[in-house]
Amino acid sequence: MSKLFPLHVKGASVRRGRKLLVGPLDLVLDAPGITMVIGPNGAGKTSLLRMLHGIARLGSGSIRWACDDTEARRRQAFVFQSPIIMRRSVLGNLAYPLRLTGLSRAEAYAKATQAALEVGLQKMLDRPAPFLSGGERQKLALARALITAPDLLFLDEPCASLDGRATREIETILTRAAAAGTGLIMSTHDMGQARRLATDVLFLLNGQIHERGTAECFFTQPTTAQARAFLKGDIVE
Numbered sequence: 001m002s003k004l005f006p007l008h009v010k011g012a013s014v015r016r017g018r019k020l021l022v023g024p025l026d027l028v029l030d031a032p033g034i035t036m037v038i039g040p041n042g043a044g045k046t047s048l049l050r051m052l053h054g055i056a057r058l059g060s061g062s063i064r065w066a067c068d069d070t071e072a073r074r075r076q077a078f079v080f081q082s083p084i085i086m087r088r089s090v091l092g093n094l095a096y097p098l099r100l101t102g103l104s105r106a107e108a109y110a111k112a113t114q115a116a117l118e119v120g121l122q123k124m125l126d127r128p129a130p131f132l133s134g135g136e137r138q139k140l141a142l143a144r145a146l147i148t149a150p151d152l153l154f155l156d157e158p159c160a161s162l163d164g165r166a167t168r169e170i171e172t173i174l175t176r177a178a179a180a181g182t183g184l185i186m187s188t189h190d191m192g193q194a195r196r197l198a199t200d201v202l203f204l205l206n207g208q209i210h211e212r213g214t215a216e217c218f219f220t221q222p223t224t225a226q227a228r229a230f231l232k233g234d235i236v237e
């Protein structure tokens with residue numbers, strides 16, 4: 001059982017200068033399953049993910065995990081839209097977080113090799129990671145984020161600019177991670193992807209959670225006019 005949840009968010013907001021990027025909002029999250037954060041451009045999806053993960057400074061309110069903040073940070077990871085790749089080999093990238101946890105070099109490299117196999121990068125172990133394709137980089141970033149088996153993984157548009165095949169491969173990795181017990185909170189513009197993956201939905205509008213529900217309810221019976229319009233493909237502001 002995860003020690004991270006429930007998450008209690010109270011009156012939390014993030015500002016940049018005078019601009020309110022997201023919030024103030026309240027949210028209680030138990031097991032997140034695969035929670036999709038959706039909404040129009042500029043609704044605050046990225047800001048919400050960054051705020052929850054603790055990499056955007058709170059302008060107001062609080063974010064409380066069920067464990068202390070240091071433990072909470074250790075139990076979660078974040079995959080960005082443009083993955084951060086270190087200037088070392090694929091294997092070196094994968095082994096890095098394990099070495100940080102104190103694993104020996106041999107153990108870390110053995111685990112890293114297995115992780116590369118699980119995401120289909122086994123033929124590229126020694127390749128310098130900066131030379132990977134976009135899809136390969138994203139798979140590497142995902143494998144590296146998952147290698148310490150976090151309780152929660154945030155993903156900000158992980159398949160933006162990837163083709164159908166790479167997207168499908170990433171979705172397979174995500175589904176597998178969720179089945180193994182990692183909660184996912186993920187933003188996407190791709191409503192097909194949201195429908196394929198989501199167990200729950202947070203629909204954001206103007207920095208607020210405008211509607212929230214299980215994926216089944218949200219996609220079949222959205223309750224607000226804005227969510228209905230958004231799902232129809234209308235322009236929602």
Ligand SMILES: Nc1ncnc2c1ncn2[C@@H]1O[C@H](COP(=O)(O)OP(=O)(O)OP(=O)(O)O)[C@@H](O)[C@H]1O
Pocket residue numbers: 016019020021022039040041042043044045046047048
């Ligand atoms: N560093 C910043 N400085 C000022 N405004 C910002 C900054 N980052 C984001 N914003 C603004 O905050 C709002 C929310 O941005 P955010 O990126 O969180 O939205 P989003 O829903 O992820 O958008 P998109 O779908 O386009 O990625 C937008 O109006 C954006 O222009």
